Amino acid sequence: MMQRHDFELIASWIPERSRVLDLGCGDGVLLAGLAATHGVHGYGIEIDDANLLASVKNGVNVIQSDIEEGLAAFGEGAFDFVILSQTLQAMRNAERVLNEMLRVGREGIVTFPNFGYWRHRLDILGGHMPVSKTLPHAWWNTPNIHLCTVKDFEDLCRKVGAEILDERVIHEGKSIRVLPNLRGSLGIFRFRRP
Amino acid sequence: MAPKPDTRKPVGFFIAMNDAAPRSVGAVSPQRAGFLEPLILKAGKTLASYELVYETYGTLNAERSNAVLVCHALSGSHHVAGWYADDPRKLGWWDNLIGPGKPIDTDRFFVIGVNNIGGCHGSTGPGSIDRATGQPYGASFPLVTVEDWVVSQARLMDRLGIERLAAAIGGSLGGMQAMQWTLSFPERIGHALMVAAAARLSTQNIAFNDVARQAIVSDPDFHGGNFYAHKAIPARGLKLARMLGHITYLSEDLLMEKFGRVLKRDEYGFNYEVEFEIESYLRYQGDKFAQVFDANTYLLMTKALDYFDPAKEAGGDLAKALSPAKAGFFVASFKSDWRFPPERSREIVKALVATGKDVAYAEIDAPHGHDAFLLDNPHYHQLVAAYMDNVAHEVGAGERREPLALATGELEEMRGYAGRREGGG
Numbered sequence: 048m049m050q051r052h053d054f055e056l057i058a059s060w061i062p063e064r065s066r067v068l069d070l071g072c073g074d075g076v077l078l079a080g081l082a083a084t085h086g087v088h089g090y091g092i093e094i095d096d097a098n099l100l101a102s103v104k105n106g107v108n109v110i111q112s113d114i115e116e117g118l119a120a121f122g123e124g125a126f127d128f129v130i131l132s133q134t135l136q137a138m139r140n141a142e143r144v145l146n147e148m149l150r151v152g153r154e155g156i157v158t159f160p161n162f163g164y165w166r167h168r169l170d171i172l173g174g175h176m177p178v179s180k181t182l183p184h185a186w187w188n189t190p191n192i193h194l195c196t197v198k199d200f201e202d203l204c205r206k207v208g209a210e211i212l213d214e215r216v217i218h219e220g221k222s223i224r225v226l227p228n229l230r231g232s233l234g235i236f237r238f239r240r241p
Numbered sequence: 242m243a244p245k246p247d248t249r250k251p252v253g254f255f256i257a258m259n260d261a262a263p264r265s266v267g268a269v270s271p272q273r274a275g276f277l278e279p280l281i282l283k284a285g286k287t288l289a290s291y292e293l294v295y296e297t298y299g300t301l302n303a304e305r306s307n308a309v310l311v312c313h314a315l316s317g318s319h320h321v322a323g324w325y326a327d328d329p330r331k332l333g334w335w336d337n338l339i340g341p342g343k344p345i346d347t348d349r350f351f352v353i354g355v356n357n358i359g360g361c362h363g364s365t366g367p368g369s370i371d372r373a374t375g376q377p378y379g380a381s382f383p384l385v386t387v388e389d390w391v392v393s394q395a396r397l398m399d400r401l402g403i404e405r406l407a408a409a410i411g412g413s414l415g416g417m418q419a420m421q422w423t424l425s426f427p428e429r430i431g432h433a434l435m436v437a438a439a440a441r442l443s444t445q446n447i448a449f450n451d452v453a454r455q456a457i458v459s460d461p462d463f464h465g466g467n468f469y470a471h472k473a474i475p476a477r478g479l480k481l482a483r484m485l486g487h488i489t490y491l492s493e494d495l496l497m498e499k500f501g502r503v504l505k506r507d508e509y510g511f512n513y514e515v516e517f518e519i520e521s522y523l524r525y526q527g528d529k530f531a532q533v534f535d536a537n538t539y540l541l542m543t544k545a546l547d548y549f550d551p552a553k554e555a556g557g558d559l560a561k562a563l564s565p566a567k568a569g570f571f572v573a574s575f576k577s578d579w580r581f582p583p584e585r586s587r588e589i590v591k592a593l594v595a596t597g598k599d600v601a602y603a604e605i606d607a608p609h610g611h612d613a614f615l616l617d618n619p620h621y622h623q624l625v626a627a628y629m630d631n632v633a634h635e636v637g638a639g640e641r642r643e644p645l646a647l648a649t650g651e652l653e654e655m656r657g658y659a660g661r662r663e664g665g666g
Contacts, residue, residue, distance in 0.1 A: 066597075090594060096606070096620055103601050103627040110590055110602045120591040 052220040053132055053158040053235055054080065060156065060213065060237055061085055065127040068092070068152060070114050070144070071134030075102030082107070092118075114147075115139055121151040130156045133181075133233075136191040145207050149240040154212065158235045161216060163196030163228040181232045197228040204238055213237040264341045264646065266298040269323035269333075271363060274400050280358070280393060283548075286383035290372070293397050294363030295319045295355040298339065299347035301403070306636040308403040309345060309629075310394060311335060311354045312411030312418035315486070315542045316534060318362035321354030322347070337617050337648035342641065344626035349638040350407065358393050359385040359541040367537030368469060378537075380466030385541060387414070387549045391421045395429065407636045408629070410434035412614035413581060414542065417549045420589070423566035424551055432632050434571040434625065437578055437614040439585035440559050440592070441550040446580065449489055450543040453482035457536045466537055475536045480527035482539055487526055492577035492610035552592075559592035569599040571628045573621065575613040576606050601628060617648045 054077050061067065064086045069078050072091025075098075081087040091109040093099050102109035110120070114131075115138060129152030131144065136159050138144050148155040160181035161167075167177035176186040184191065195203070197216055204211050216223045216231030223231035271294050280288040296319050301308060311321045313334070322333035322340050339345045339352055356364040359382065367382035398406065409419040409430055416438025422430045442450070457463055460478030464471050488496070500519040515521050555562035570593055574586035583604050593600040605621050607613035613621070626645050633639065 088597065090600075099603055100620070100623055100627060103603075103624055104630070106631045108599050108601060110594070110600070111604045112587075112602075120587065120594055122595060125595075 051077075051132075052217055053233060055220075056215060056217070056235055057130060057132065057156055057158070058084065061087060061128055064088070066125070068118075068121065068126040068129045070118075070129065070131045070148070071137075072102055072107065072109060073098050073132075075105040075107035075109055077130070077132065078102075078107040079105045114144060117143075118147045118151050123150055124153060126152045128152055128154050128156060132156075132158045133160065135159045136194050138193060141193050142203065142207060145203065145209065149207065149209060149238075154237060154239045155209070156235070156237050157200070158233060159195065159200065160191070161197050161228065161231055161234045162194040163198065164218075164232040165229050166232075168229070179232065197231070197234045200234060200236060204236065208240060209238040210241040211236060211238045264343075265336060266323035266333075266340045266347050268326040268329075269296050269298065269320075270325070271296050271319060273363070274397055276393075276396055276400075278396070280389065280396075282383050282389045283386040284384045288358065288365070288383065288385075291358055291365035291393070292363075292369075293355055293358070293365075293393060295353055295397060296321060296323075296333075297354075297401075298322050298352045299350050301351040301401070302638065304637060305403055306405070306407060307350050307633070307638040308398070308401070308406050309350045309352045310398070310406050310409040310419075310422075311339065311345075311352060312390075312394070312409060312415035313354070313357065313360075314411065314413040314415045315539075315546070316530070317415065318360065319354040319356040319364075320362070322352065334615060337615075338622060338625065342643045342646040343648070344622045344645065345410070345629055346626075346633070346641055348642045349633050350629070353397070353401070353403075355394055355397055357385070357390045359538060359545070361535030361538040366535065367466070367541065368535050377467075377469040379469055380537070382537060382541070384544055384548075386545055387417050387421045388425060390418055390545070391425045394418070394422075395426055398429070404429065406430045407638070408432040408434060408632050410436070410625075411438070412436040413438055413611065414546050414549075417546075420563075421549075421551070423568040423570075424563070427565050427567040430568050431635065432569045432571065432628075433566075434573075434628065435586075435589065436573045436621075436625075437575055437581045437586075437611055438572075438589070439581050440552060440562075440589050442546055443585070447547050449485065449580075450547055453485055454540050454543055456481035456485070457540060460536075463536060466540075468536070474531070476528075476531040479531040479534060479536045479539060480524070483530040483534075484523045484527040487523060489580045490611040492579065492608060494577065495609050498608075559588060560595035563589075563592050563598065564596045566593075566596075566598060571601050571625070573603045573605055573614075573624065575610070575621075576604060577608050578611045578613060580611040619647050619649055622647050 067087050067089035069091040072093050075091055078089045078091050091107055092112050093109055094113050099111050129148040135141050135157055166179050170177035215235045216227035218232045273294050275292045277290050317334050320333045322336045325331050341348045356362040359366045367378050371378045409422045411419045416435030419433040419435050423433045457478035460475035462473040463475040503518040551562040552559040572586050572590055574583040590602045603624050607618050609616055
């Protein structure tokens with residue numbers, strides 16, 4: 048049911064009956080899947096009308112709201128997990144979003160396209176902004192305004208005082224252990240406020 | 242085999258009016274239920290007996306699991322969908338939402354619309370005859386609250402053999418009733434859909450309501466609420482109340498777009514006659530309303546709005562107040578609605594999330610203001626349809642027989658302004 052590679056890993060980290068908040072939940076398939084397989088009780092935040100409708104169709108709790116305006120609707124520590132799946136790179140203020148995740152959740156999970164992936168580096172060397180499976184847009188119409196590498200994200204975690212619990216870099220579903228920041232196209236981090 | 246003629250399709254006069262419209266529930270007739278069991282009201286008074294007028298559409302299934310209650314707002318009624326055989330122009334106020342193939346699909350749901358106590362469309366209200374005196378109740382009609390309405394609606398459900406509602410839906414004051422259902426009868430309702438509603442009125446809203454009430458009670462024809470005996474109608478007060486309300490139900494942008502500063506004549510007249518189109522429109526709407534609506538009902542409905550505040554008894558803590566609810570919630574607001582703005586809906590959502598309730602919340606981009614809840618908007622209607630499709634699966638009401646039919650187009654919208662004016666508030 049869950050097709051995206053990061054979803055499988057996220058699902059493996061989340062214990063049964065957890066309380067989950069999915070920021071930028073899209074069509075809600077991650078939450079719907081977690082509810083079906085893990086008995087998770089979750090909420091999704093989504094700003095886009097079409098995605099909101101898709102989430103309602105998938106029967107998930109979805110709240111139309113702008114993540115960037117904060118998570119004021121949610122109390123401190125209200126969730127076991129707060130997930131930000133391939134959305135960080137489109138945030139205007141990624142640092143604030145990360146801080147909000149640490150406030151409302153016991154643990155945070157972030158996945159993002161790794162700008163350090165070798166094909167991206169090659170595109171830049173060739174004189175062009177990268178276009179790939181994880182970064183499918185052209186520079187002039189991309190929603191991705193804050194792209195980063197795996198190493199960059201590690202730095203941001205340090206800056207906001209997040210303790211990294213797990214860090215994976217994958218490519219097409221396979222975990223990359225050797226030179227991950229070069230060979231992996233998708234970074235997946237699990238962290239908490241120590 | 243020859244295809245069966247579709248008897249539900251609009252016929253005759255109506256089809257000539259709008260043959261592109263989605264199918265309707267067709268000609269309907271109101272029904273009446275009398276209740277002899279006294280209703281003890283929140284205000285402390287007792288209504289010894291009362292009648293409720295209601296309409297139903299669709300068929301109650303064998304499990305009695307597919308009932309959907311539609312709660313009306315300030316000036317609405319039990320006539321929610323379809324039309325009357327002797328008055329085909331009188332379309333139900335939510336006919337664009339409810340019917341075969343529509344978002345609330347009467348092929349699968351049994352839908353009930355009921356006129357609330359205190360109303361003026363047939364249920365017992367201030368204009369009804371008080372059996373104790375043989376005269377209209379008038380000023381002696383007790384104030385009725387949202388909680389009281391919900392109890393009376395539950396009794397009607399008992400009468401219809403419905404133990405549990407699949408859902409209750411309402412806009413504005415109607416949304417408040419849907420919410421109250423989940424608190425008064427948590428075991429008897431599966432889902433509450435609250436559109437352009439609030440968990441309590443803002444100060445500004447109460448202020449608007451009071452200006453409307455003052456307009457009515459200061460009309461010499463009001464006679465302290467006993468105008469029936471004087472064969473009078475406080476039409477001037479009621480007209481003003483409606484004009485004020487009407488402005489607040491629409492967005493500034495919409496008024497600007499529809500009327501602008503257009504004049505009835507070419508030049509200023511430098512007098513106090515009707516000059517701007519908006520003046521003419523508001524007065525027309527006010528006059529029309531004053532002819533058909535009861536002034537005491539207007540007072541009562543606005544008071545019911547003002548009093549509604551489930552958090553009050555929980556020390557102002559809405560989350561605590563909502564904690565008894567077991568229903569799933571659908572909450573929707575409209576960005577241009579400044580009478581019941583998105584902030585009010587967000588308060589509800591925040592409280593629901595704080596207590597771990599299931600909720601879907603949409604903030605809909607519609608230009609019309611508060612009245613958007615009555616008007617055609619494909620995105621809004623698709624959301625209601627999607628939510629109600631899941632409710633249908635949950636209660637075993639099955640799949641849509643036909644693809645979703647959405648009411649769209651200018652004609653529908655214009656009809657919203659011309660004929661469907663009675664749901665607002």
